[in-house]
Amino acid sequence: MIAPMDARRMDDRQGSIRKGRKFDQVLDGARTIFLRDGFEGASVDDIAREAGVSKATLYAYFPDKRLLFMEVAKGECARQADEALQVLDLTAPPEVVLRGAAERIVAFLSSDFGQKMFRICVAESDRFPALGQEFYQSGPLLVRERLADYLRLAVGRGELAIDDIDLAADQFAELCKADLHARLIFGIAAEATARDARRTIDGAVEMFMARYGMAARKLA
Amino acid sequence: MIAPMDARRMDDRQGSIRKGRKFDQVLDGARTIFLRDGFEGASVDDIAREAGVSKATLYAYFPDKRLLFMEVAKGECARQADEALQVLDLTAPPEVVLRGAAERIVAFLSSDFGQKMFRICVAESDRFPALGQEFYQSGPLLVRERLADYLRLAVGRGELAIDDIDLAADQFAELCKADLHARLIFGIAAEATARDARRTIDGAVEMFMARYGMAARKLA
């Protein structure tokens, strides 16, 4: 039951709203409960209990439930994005880079955190617009931008032929969901088997290369 | 304020649980409120008021809120699916058939109903598993099956070359979401412009044909 709060004691404490010493406890507890029960489903009392903090303290840090959730979501998405899209050798052939990217995307979609956060943000994003936008920007949009950066690189190298880079990036990300995402999100499958993942990833890479690889250009 | 309840007075009244004359009123009211407020967000009192019916009557038809929502979702999804995937000339060239299918898929994703139902089902599908499964079966799965049927046809005709038909169908459906679905779902864009829709649809058809069209086979 010991929360892993290692290297984040005095880092991102810029213009935030914290005042005291139990800031991290609150955030950790909130993350646990929100991920377990969703946004509406999570009660503030539960969060305070899990955090080992009085409700008064919690409300001293975060003026309301939404702000608290936003903070949790923001931090966690940034963390996931950082540690996911780091170690990719962008000089490798497109098939290799794309496969690596696909593996990371699939891993995120399949993860417990990815699924629950997606669910919550989708659910709440019309009565709570700021949340949807925040998630979109630090999720799908970020992935698209990184992918687009690489695609531009590969096009410059003559490895790929793409006119609408943004569209291509979105298409690839979307292909990585095929058959997997819906089954997970709607609870048809509890988790993605390695076989399913491989099938989707292979399919995505092959399709992308068929469309944008240089081999196809011989026909044009 | 007159609900359009035309040709469904004495049709699907098989083994259901109705007893009286205000069945349709309840369902119509429930649909309105559920679509406006979501599942958790909708209060049974609101539904009864909108339906012009007492709460006691409502509970005489539907033992609880979930059953009521399931009935609404089931009926509405079936209706949408029927009227959407009907008028397609399957003998036309693949580019044409696929474009037609893509247009319908995009239209559904962009529709108010499509968005709200998706949101609700995603949100509720882990604390309410039957709902997620019901939606998956009468939504994504149904689309995939119809698409797969057509693809098999086209492959038999020698117009396409596909080994994993189910995967191809999923890929196509997924490509139709590129850049559109996320922006709508997370409230970045209020609605899809005709230009955006065309871009996504063209992109999906071109990519699919590049991968599975007969032209590509010349290389293998």
Place this chain on the structure above:
DNA sequence: CCAAATCTAAACCGATTGGTTCAGATTACA
């Protein structure tokens, strides 16, 4: 026209919620 089926309105229940308040304990800091 009467009796059975259906519907109504409103009161009611127990539970839960997000959020507030406050007197007093604990901590940090100088």
Place this chain on the structure above:
DNA sequence: TGTAATCTGAACCAATCGGTTTAGATTTGG
């Protein structure tokens, strides 16, 4: 040490919720 900041715990609030009950009105069909 002393004082200011921080934290506690529990009581409290108003509101909302899904669902039940009941006594009586309305409709239906024979």
